[in-house]
Amino acid sequence: xxxxxxxxxxxxxxxxxGLGCEPGLALGALxxxxxxxxxxxxxxGTDSQYDHAMRNANEDLGQIFDVTSFGYxxxxxxxxxxxxxxxxxxxxxxxxxxxxxxxxxxxxWCAIFTIAxxxxxxxxxxxxxxxxxxxxxxxxxxxxxxxxxxxxxxxAL
Numbered sequence: 001x002x003x004x005x006x007x008x009x010x011x012x013x014x015x016x017x018g019l020g021c022e023p024g025l026a027l028g029a030l031x032x033x034x035x036x037x038x039x040x041x042x043x044x045g046t047d048s049q050y051d052h053a054m055r056n057a058n059e060d061l062g063q064i065f066d067v068t069s070f071g072y073x074x075x076x077x078x079x080x081x082x083x084x085x086x087x088x089x090x091x092x093x094x095x096x097x098x099x100x101x102x103x104x105x106x107x108x109w110c111a112i113f114t115i116a117x118x119x120x121x122x123x124x125x126x127x128x129x130x131x132x133x134x135x136x137x138x139x140x141x142x143x144x145x146x147x148x149x150x151x152x153x154x155x156a157l
Contacts (some may be wrong), residue, residue: 008122012036014095016087018111019043020103023057024120028039029100029128030065037095039087040069040081043104046144071105075146080110088114088123097123106146113150 010076015035019026019042030038040061045051070087072080088097099115101108115123 008096008106010011011096012094012122013098014038015092015098016084016101016111017041017100018102018107019058020091021053021057022102025128026058026100026102026131027061029102030061032128033098033100034074035065035098037091038065039091040067041084041107042069042071044071044072045074045104073125074106075144076149077110077146078143080107084110084114085118088118088120092120092123099123101125102128104133106133119130 011031013033014029015033015038017029017038017040019025019040026040028157038061042058043051043054058073060070070083072081072083076082084099091097097120099111112125114120128135
């Protein structure tokens with residue numbers, strides 16, 4: 001359910017992605033996928049250095065592709081989920097939809113959760129990596145802890 005390709009190749013491709021701080025990664029993914037339209041979720045964190053790095057890493061996207069951007073606060077994951085759900089509902093009739101959740105991790109969680117628990121069988125979630133092209137960085141979590149709490153059926157997650 002979370003990867004693969006649509007059974008309707010004649011329908012134009014629409015890509016929703018969350019922007020991270022890896023320079024050129026989102027641009028490379030869009031060049032590979034060549035969507036008709038793209039929607040970018042731009043995180044605003046609690047650290048201005050992160051926000052600056054994210055903007056710098058993705059500054060060329062709008063010059064090459066037709067991208068509509070949405071800003072969101074990473075400390076409000078329920079709002080992100082609502083916006084993702086609304087966007088997918090509005091574009092699914094006209095596009096094959098793929099979500100590419102580069103970052104941050106809370107966006108990836110919101111995307112996977114939204115698609116999996118909404119049983120969206122025609123919406124894919126794709127992972128991209130710079131693999132051997134990038135230098136691995138061991139990072140420790142710091143600062144604010146962000147979580148998303150929800151109910152599925154009668155059980156809390």
